[in-house]
Amino acid sequence: MAYARHQSFYIRDRWFSKGLRAVKQNKRFFFDEFAFETIGLGKNMLESLKYWLLAFDVLEERTEEGQRVHVLSELGDILFDSDRLLQRNESLSILHYHLVRNKKDLSTVFDWYFNKYKETMVSKGDLFNSFSTWVSQNEMKEVSQNSLKRDIDCLIQFYTKVPDVNDPEDVLFCPFSKLSLMRSERSGERDDTIRKVTPEISTIGISSLYYVLLDYDRISEDRLISVDEIVNSDNLWGRVFNLTRNKVVEVLNSLTTHDKYPIEYIRTNNLDYVRVPAISSVDYIKGELLKG
Template sequence: MAFAKHQSFYIREGWLTKGIKAIDKDERFFHREDAFVKLGLGKNMVQALRWWMQATGLAGEKKKKGSKNVNYLTEDFGEKIKENDKYIENKNTLWLIHYHLASNENEASTWYWFFNIFKEKTFKKEDIIEKLSMWAENTFDKKVAETSLNRDVDCFIRTYLPSNKQLSPEDTMECPLTSLNLLKEDLNDRKVYHFNSVDKSQINPLVVAYCICDWAINIKNSGEVTLDELLRSPKTVGLIFNLDFTSLTDILFQLDNEYPELGFKVDRTAGLDIVKVPIEDGIKNKILNLIYQRESKTTLTGGTRV
């Protein structure tokens, strides 16, 4: 369980690129006294970025000989983003970052709770704080300070929703994840928020494929799952992307038709709604390669990035 480790700083444009480059060059970068000078950020911002790199699944942290902490780019995600989209220009990368953030129960508990546990689609900030506090206490047998929850919820909202307030130059740098349009303010009451459904046309089916495989391998530990599990189980695409039954089934059939080599199959015989998911070694890297190869070809032929 972790709350308010972001020092009240949401992800700014360009931050994750700075983090990728820094860790790639020096595994001890975030532990050096001059890190803030080299990044051109305040000391608290540097600590926030160190946390965001781990919360988004781009990096991890471990101890080496001599008990010194070091950071590293995760092999199956951070390294692939460094190779293919280190400037975070691709919309697919943002969806993948959102997935890793929203499924990170240990490092980003508020983000995990909102997308996987909280069921309301229309809510106020006070609703989130109250129910998040109850969940944390019941789940971890520990009461979290209201100030920490308040900072976390503020940061969560700014992760997905641009501000309409008069802000300082630093704060006008919105979080890249706002472009996913997952949250919106009510037109009649700005204290009310809505969790938007994701239209299947907004998201690359290969991104969904990657997330399903990640869940099937690391959580389900099975290559055979049900549609209901993919829609309702924690850390699945149904909850994290707010997909409905029709959208998810359409995406799965699209994967079967357009990428048969991946091995996704939907069996709706007798209403069973079984999905066969590839879980062999290297499947997630294979899907990421398809995502970025496709984008590279689109760019070379003068198409538009998605």
């Protein structure tokens, strides 16, 4: 598990585009001593940007000819070609999913908050205490409380740092606030109240939800998955996007009429299942994003 690798910086507007373009031009960019000057960020910000690109699964580190380099993943290439400025909510939703999935074990606090933590409304202080308790129960080593606090602060800002409507040149907002997955409410002199929010389906995007479903590791060989699993399992719609069962069913109903890859409803042993087509999540989203 990993903590506070973001250097206390949530990802800012235009960072994603800058990072992808820099790696496209120079595989050794993030190993360059003066890369921060080239890209116009501070040294800690540059480390933060590298962290986010790795945690989003759009950047891969490998060794070529004895040197460490970075290359864009297949998903990174797709987003670079289709939406590197992250103007589409579908792109943000997919990257959010990769943070929550935490495949590279880089974004523990996101995995914990969306997959493990069940409370929908909590004070900021209690949120930190719950995370600290969970870490102490699941980590072999002691983790700095300051690191955990930075993770909680970053998590909240990641989804609540909205643009300043009075400043059209505001670049300090986080683009992921557009997903409306969390709200931070002032509570006078007490800690802010943090709420999980159920967004509108149109805010998340049906194509990104379909991507998440196709990317799920535990779909059976006959491509069946239960509706209950989609609602309640880690890394699926109910957990990742705070969706209710009614919202999940609404999306599934719409996917039965998908023009190219319709799903099929099946009822077995009094349980509702869907059968999904045998297409990879990357191949599917490539067609969806590049055609848009």
